Amino acid sequence: MKNMHKKTKIDITPKHLFYNRRKILKLGLALTAYVASNSITTAFAQEIFDRKINSLEEITNYNNFYEFGIDKTDPAKHAHKLTTSPWPIEISGLVDNPGFYDFSEISKEMNIIQRTYSLRCVEGWSMLIPWNGFQLSELLNKLGVKEEARYVSFETLYRPQEMHMQQTNILNWPYREGLRLDEAMHPLTLMATGVYGQPLPKQNGAPLRLVVPWKYGFKSIKSITKISFQRDEPASSWNQQNPAEYGFYSNVNPTVHHPRWSQASERYIGGEGEGYLGNLFTKRYDTKLFNGYEEVAMLYEGMDLSQYY
């Protein structure tokens, strides 16, 4: 990539820490140290002390990835059909360096970091997931976003022969999502390239997905092949499908009523007890404004969040 500086410092917490649930405190300390060194507020690290991080088994067997089926067990069954290499990503619109870049080319230029975020689904459940990836702001800075750009839009791969649900019209394919540029530039906004220090499993959106922890999970678009910068608010798939239920912003907000699911609380999947029977009693937690990531509130100052939901 033309304007990219080589950054070699890779900051991944060692794998063995993740596999031992008993060592959460140690992991928490490692993350806190990381957080302090990067002067990012500690909301996401704080979560670790309240809840158990979800296991790789849980993270890879409970997914909403409608390209592979509606049931949460479908992506684990069907995502293996996806070819993720090569993976060209088209950069277009109001940007200094448009063009096609391969995922491998981008990821090796980026400063890979570790972030454990709560993922809050609009369906009223959540998980705590240790991502690795890079800050979206780092990519945007290297691409050189033009001043007129106010929004960034993303598109998932469109390949119906590998993603069989794209042969149906349950959604207006390909899946699209977007962010306001200041949201995209926020240091919490992550482009995930993996979980638990490994490359991203296909059912989680390989090879590259967005993670915006203060928004409902469907904003965190998976398997991205197009990124474009524009002046106007981009379309987003769920908003197109059902605008009354899913707004462009979709910030986690317990006070904004949703016609289908309660947003006042969330079931923490796999977070309670041990074994199959233990998981029958997944506890509900109060949902927090912006999913607890209060530092993003300044992005929405003066906005009526019940109108811009």
Next chain:
Amino acid sequence: MHKATKTLNIKNIFDFIRMSVRRLRIWHIYASLLIPLLFLTYDLLSGRLGIDPMRAVEKSLGVSAIYILILTLCITPFSILTGINLIRFRRAFGLMSFFYIILHFSTWLFLDMQLRWAEIVESLTRKPFIVFGMMGFLLLVPLAATSNNYSIKILGKYWPKLHKLIYPAIILGGVHYLMMEKTLQNDAIITFIIIIILISLRFFKLRKVNWL
């Protein structure tokens, strides 16, 4: 040995079914309608329900309830069309469906909503998906309560009228199923079509078909 010459034809099949039905006791129906619950319990205890067993249990109980209710609706047209009278089993189907609905509702109340009353009230008043399911459930309460010989005697000609509430109840259940996910799912669409067909049958004067 002349029995060996008996050929397999529709009349023989019907005779066989009629004979089996005659042997069938009502408790056989109650017992066999517990099989879905047994399978569910086995799946739960052996870890076959995946990462979120609560949701799987909740859904499975609801689907069992609606399919047993569908079977309940099948009994009358089946009896008329075949001449094989199953009416005496209908109460068992209806009550077992209600039993699964109670389990489904209890799972929602205790394991899903965890008795968070503010959210339960909000769901029951402002979320159509929940409101439809709950309305269907409430419509079935008087039906379950009057599914006994005493009520039939007391209510007289009003009993069949009251029990017509099964039609709006099952439609509400079908809509509840349709609205469960962010998008329509095939299972729920197929279920809804079956419900509509069964209800449409009520608008036709059915007669015994000569199958021979």
